[in-house]
Amino acid sequence: MTEYNAVVYDLDGTLVDLAVDWDAVAQEGAELLEAEGVTVDGTDLWGMLDLADDIGVRPSIERTISKHERRGAERSTRLPTATELPRSVPVAVCSLNCEAACRLALKHHDIATHVETVIGRDTVTTRKPDPEPLLAAVRQLDRTPEKTLFVGDSQRDKLTADRAGTAYRYV
Structure with missing residues (x-):
């Protein structure tokens, strides 16, 4: 050192x-974006964040991801x-x-x-x-x-x- x-x-x-179910997080993120009319087929979670930025809905998807991460931190x-x-x-x-x-x-x-x-x-x-x-x-x-x-x-x-x-x- x-x-x-x-x-x-x-x-x-x-x-x-x-302790995060990343597949569930991605599914929730996809549902949020699809509700905004964005197709996310084959897009990973980080790509979804970029798409959310592009259409101005990042706070919504960020809240979803952060909620799962905070819960996962408590059970980590x-x-x-x-x-x-x-x-x-x-x-x-x-x-x-x-x-x-x-x-x-x-x-x-x-x-x-x-x-x-x-x-x-x-x-x-x-x-x-x-x-x-x-x-x-x-x-x-x-x-x-x-x-x-x-x-x-x-x-x-x-x-x-x-x-x-x-x-x-x-x-």
């Missing part, structure tokens, strides 16, 4: 496993990576989940006090793999990307780290 002066973690699949399972906390360097969370769900999960597993900042899907205007959420976390920790380690569980997380200029560790 001496080579890094900050660590940023993804949340779901890295520190905790949110702590993953082995969470045992790395606390760390001797500042820690943040950068997640595709809404900020409220991240904070609930961290609190539920008694690790919130070890995390200085949380950047969720709704904290900044872009989402992973765009580098801005990760860079926002690094800035809030008052660190630089070159000396930051991002820990995640997906190719999207790896791509985010590459784009942001941070090191990456897959779990």
Whole structure:
């Protein structure tokens, strides 16, 4: 750890496993968009968020997703990576989940006090793999990307780290 002066973690699949039925969330999102006359055949949940942006109904679909995520945070399972906390360097969370769900999960597993900042899907205007959420976390920790380690569980997380200029560790 001496080579890094900050660590940023993804949340779901890295520190905790949110108990979310993502198929049900996607179905509800599809129903909301179809009620607006938008065809969503073959569109994943993140694509649905983009479609919702395009037609100005993002708050509706965001409320639906966030409701499921918050409920899932309260029933989440702590993953082995969470045992790395606390760390001797500042820690943040950068997640595709809404900020409220991240904070609930961290609190539920008694690790919130070890995390200085949380950047969720709704904290900044872009989402992973765009580098801005990760860079926002690094800035809030008052660190630089070159000396930051991002820990995640997906190719999207790896791509985010590459784009942001941070090191990456897959779990």
